[in-house]
Amino acid sequence: MAEPLVLKSELLTARGVRHGFSTRIGGVSEGPFATLNVAVGPGDRAEAVEENLRRFTAAIGVERGGLYQTSQVHGADVRVVEPSDDPAAVLHERADALAAFPSSRGPSSRGASSGGPSTAAHLAVGVRTADCVPILVHDQVTGGVAAIHAGWRGVVSGVVSAAVAQLAIRARGSKGLVAAIGPCIGPCCFEIGDEVVGALLGSVPDESIILRDRERPHADLRRAVRLQLGALGVSEVEDVPGCTRCDAERFYSHRRDGARSGRLLAAIAVS
Numbered sequence: 001m002a003e004p005l006v007l008k009s010e011l012l013t014a015r016g017v018r019h020g021f022s023t024r025i026g027g028v029s030e031g032p033f034a035t036l037n038v039a040v041g042p043g044d045r046a047e048a049v050e051e052n053l054r055r056f057t058a059a060i061g062v063e064r065g066g067l068y069q070t071s072q073v074h075g076a077d078v079r080v081v082e083p084s085d086d087p088a089a090v091l092h093e094r095a096d097a098l099a100a101f102p103s104s105r106g107p108s109s110r111g112a113s114s115g116g117p118s119t120a121a122h123l124a125v126g127v128r129t130a131d132c133v134p135i136l137v138h139d140q141v142t143g144g145v146a147a148i149h150a151g152w153r154g155v156v157s158g159v160v161s162a163a164v165a166q167l168a169i170r171a172r173g174s175k176g177l178v179a180a181i182g183p184c185i186g187p188c189c190f191e192i193g194d195e196v197v198g199a200l201l202g203s204v205p206d207e208s209i210i211l212r213d214r215e216r217p218h219a220d221l222r223r224a225v226r227l228q229l230g231a232l233g234v235s236e237v238e239d240v241p242g243c244t245r246c247d248a249e250r251f252y253s254h255r256r257d258g259a260r261s262g263r264l265l266a267a268i269a270v271s
């Protein structure tokens with residue numbers, strides 16, 4: 001059985017934060033979803049997706065039942081999850097970022113105190129992508145974490161700012177925050193129309209996010225997110241590289257594969 005190939009951030013690893021960006025390698029799905037697809041929406045078998053999620057969470061040291069996801073709608077809502085929330089119910093809530101904090105009474109702190117490094121984390125948040133930008137954030141002050149899904153609409157709607165604010169409010173600032181930006185569609189592949197150029201520059205007024213050296217403009221979403229994080233005072237931002245559309249071996253891409261594209265997962269756990 002192939003092990004899931006999981007991409008990691010050095011910054012988050014150095015802080016001892018359990019996390020990972022999935023790839024399509026190491027799962028059981030077939031056809032267009034081969035092999036580690038994490039979403040049933042595009043038409044994959046539910047049993048295959050469940051096995052893929054089980055493998056991925058095991059690979060990053062998180063309990064399958066402690067992983068929270070939402071219904072993503074390219075908006076700016078942030079769901080702060082508690083250990084008492086039902087993951088199956090949260091999955092139906094509309095939000096494009098999730099945050100979680102260590103709880104003095106919740107199962108996550110019990111696990112941390114009684115466990116040791118081999119005990120799986122009980123509380124993790126994740127977002128699904130296939131070209132959009134996945135961002136994982138950790139705050140050293142509170143131990144809070146966030147997972148953010150940001151396509152161009154998310155960049156424009158302010159989802160990055162909204163999620164960082166949830167962490168910064170409790171930490172009374174953003175100085176303790178580090179962020180890792182995962183694989184997404186690169187400026188090599190993200191051709192956009194003039195209306196999207198206008199919307200992006202309206203939110204991130206920096207011409208360096210638009211490449212105009214080809215017939216049609218291309219956007220650098222990763223750079224746009226990096227600029228947003230910098231403006232919010234996030235102290236360190238790391239790129240976990242990869243263009244989802246260029247690299248069909250490792251990644252799903254909606255723009256390349258269309259409606260039957262699989263989905264990648266980026267997840268981060270409260271320790």
Ligand SMILES: [Zn+2]
Pocket residue numbers: 185186187188189243244245246247
């Ligand atoms: Zn590319």
